Amino acid sequence: MVNTNYSVQILDYRNGAANATLLANTDAGRVAEDRLQSIEDLQTLLDQAGIAATTARTITTSDVTRARALRTQLRQVLSATELTTAIAQLNALLVAAHPDATLNWVSDTHEWGWHLSVPADTDAVRQLQLVTTSSLLAMTRTFGLARFGDCTATDCTGMFADTSRGGRRRFCDxxxxxNRAHVAAYRARNGHTHTGSSEPKNH
Ligand SMILES: [Zn+2]
Known part of the structure; x- marks a missing residue:
């Protein structure tokens, strides 16, 4: 049992928003199958999210179940139409993950940042919940629901939290x-009505 504490420090919301998008799109309903079904799937996701390196606890099948439940909730938030509903849902998730989450002055960097100290044996899914929900809350504070959206690509049910400067993101990935949308637009412009295997060469 490790008792030393470490901190999940979130200096801005980009990392957490990216991780929320990553988790939400493990179930994008397109050609790919559900990519969060096994312990290996969850480990891959945590590696991509940069969380695996800080967890001292082995991933279990119940973690997969919890990560899938978190995914369902974050997908609801990303497609929410009522701001108060989305914030209430995010607040509940944040408090469940960390009852004492606070915004603190970070003396090292001389700026305010989420400083969420959690025990070293805190499981990875809880860390994922912390980093995603606190970041999505920060986005609702700044943008309302305007930066949450559905992928506009045909047959994709992916979603995103858009942290780009211009805020004009259209695709989950x-x-x-x-690229798929560009190919479809190219075919439409050139009168192709069938889905062939040829790709545009100058695109
Ligand atoms: Zn998509």
Whole structure:
């Protein structure tokens, strides 16, 4: 049993928002199957989120179940139409993950930041819940629901929390879904009505 504490420090919301988008889109309903079904799937997600390195506890199947439940809730938030509903849901998730979450002065960097000290044996899913919900709350404070959206690509049910400067994100995964949309637009412009395998060469 490790008793030393460490901190999940969130200097801004970009990292947490990216992780919320990452988790939400493990179930994007397109060509890919559900990518959060196994312990290995969750480990991959945590690696991508930069959380695995700080957890001292082994991932279990119940963690997968909890991560899937968190995913369902974050997808509800990202598609919410009522700001107060989204904030209430995020607040409940944040308090459940960390009853004492506070915004503190970070003397090292001389700025305000979420400083969430949690025991070293805190499980990874709880850390994921902390970093995603606190960041999405920060976004609602700044943008309301304007930066939460559904992917506009055909047959994709992906979602995103848009932290870009201009706030004009349209796709859950700009590389994958954005490129698919470009290909579809190219075919439409060139009169292709069938879904073939040829890709535009100058795009
Ligand atoms: Zn998409």
């Amino acid at each position: 700009p590389t994958r879904c954005g």
